[in-house]
Amino acid sequence: MRYFARKVAFFLATLWAVVTLNFLIPRLQPGDPAEIMVKRLAGKDSQLDPAQVQAMRAMLGTPDGSLWSQYTGYLGELAHGNFGLSYTYYPFPVTEVIGQAIWWTVVLVVVTQVLSFAVGTVLGAYAAWRRNTRFDSVVTLGSTFLGTLQPFWIALLLIYLLGYTLGWFPTSGGYEAATPGFNGPFIQEAVSHSFLPALALLVVTPIGWVLGMRNTMIMNLGEDYIRLARAKGLPDRRIALGYAARNALLPSVTGFALALGGVLGGAILVETAFDYPGLGRLMGEAVENKDYPLLQTLMLLTTAGVLLANLVADLMYGVLDPRARRAQS
Structure with a gap:
């Protein structure tokens, strides 16, 4: 039984590490999804309007606040099976798109x-x-x-x-x-x-x-x-x-x-x-x-x-x- 318990414990620890890295890696990438969508709608050569970008962030529900608050919020949503709305296929939920x-x-x-x-x-x-x-x-x-x-x-x-x-x-x-x-x-x-x-x-x-x-x-x-x-x-x-x-x-x-x-x-x-x-x-x-x-x-x-x-x-x-x-x- 020790063998099986050790394997299950290793699986759970690795899964927690994966969830944490899954949260961090996208946020370490440069770029702002709200800016990308505003440029797509207004044209690549158009001037970015900060008000439009802020409105787009609010519409998409882009996470804000400290990294820790985003992390705890992410874990809470994950525990409830809520994966959010897709920015690319807005306003469809991620689960429906997948x-x-x-x-x-x-x-x-x-x-x-x-x-x-x-x-x-x-x-x-x-x-x-x-x-x-x-x-x-x-x-x-x-x-x-x-x-x-x-x-x-x-x-x-x-x-x-x-x-x-x-x-x-x-x-x-x-x-x-x-x-x-x-x-x-x-x-x-x-x-x-x-x-x-x-x-x-x-x-x-x-x-x-x-x-x-x-x-x-x-x-x-x-x-x-x-x-x-x-x-x-x-x-x-x-x-x-x-x-x-x-x-x-x-x-x-x-x-x-x-x-x-x-x-x-x-x-x-x-x-x-x-x-x-x-x-x-x-x-x-x-x-x-x-x-x-x-x-x-x-x-x-x-x-x-x-x-x-x-x-x-x-x-x-x-x-x-x-x-x-x-x-x-």
Whole structure:
């Protein structure tokens, strides 16, 4: 029980630190969201009127007073689930803005993460089992090369080739004229609009799983229990899947849990390139417009998701592997 209590206490302490940093970081950035909105409404070259800026601050509910009073007020609002109004999408609440975008990101990123994990793990395991062969060389060198590419660059390339040149897929947005809901036309449009963003992510996201699984499995293939299994005459398939791959999969499962925890952060550059209506694009807009409430909520969702996934992975390790509990007792 000491192991689990320590993990939960560490999670709570880290979550408090995250909430504090989430409050401080946006306020340390230069710029005033009220001034940004006044310039947007009046024109970039117009002279700023202090009265207009002050009125905009009052309308947006921009925090004022000492930093400590803002911090205590922020914690109080957070405890009541009140995340404020979005400056960018005023007068809509932050929760409503995020609620409309979150499912776009969840579907896009979760699907690509699951496919990337499955494909990368299988390729990495087979490359390790067939190490020093042509297949291993192609997978390893190809993964290393693709790992140097940026998803944003791949997104622009896909937009040019498959969008503008060939015209096979739409290049921006999440849907066109269909009524949002669980109906055939909307689902068809949503799938066609999400194909290119998903493809841009699928080109690079399996790379880490491929190389990680391959390297871990090669290390496991040199362990004594693998030699014993060979000496007992077990079939190669059983040794590869039931012994080497099974043990090599544990670190990948932890990484997969953390990757799913970071889903709420979205894919900022890819979503921005395709003007995809997800959380990544919202994050970029919040940074650009100094939208403190929206930015803080998105950062909190992302970090809390990663921390929660890390906690679940640690607790699962404690249940599945007693050595982890004894090592920290």
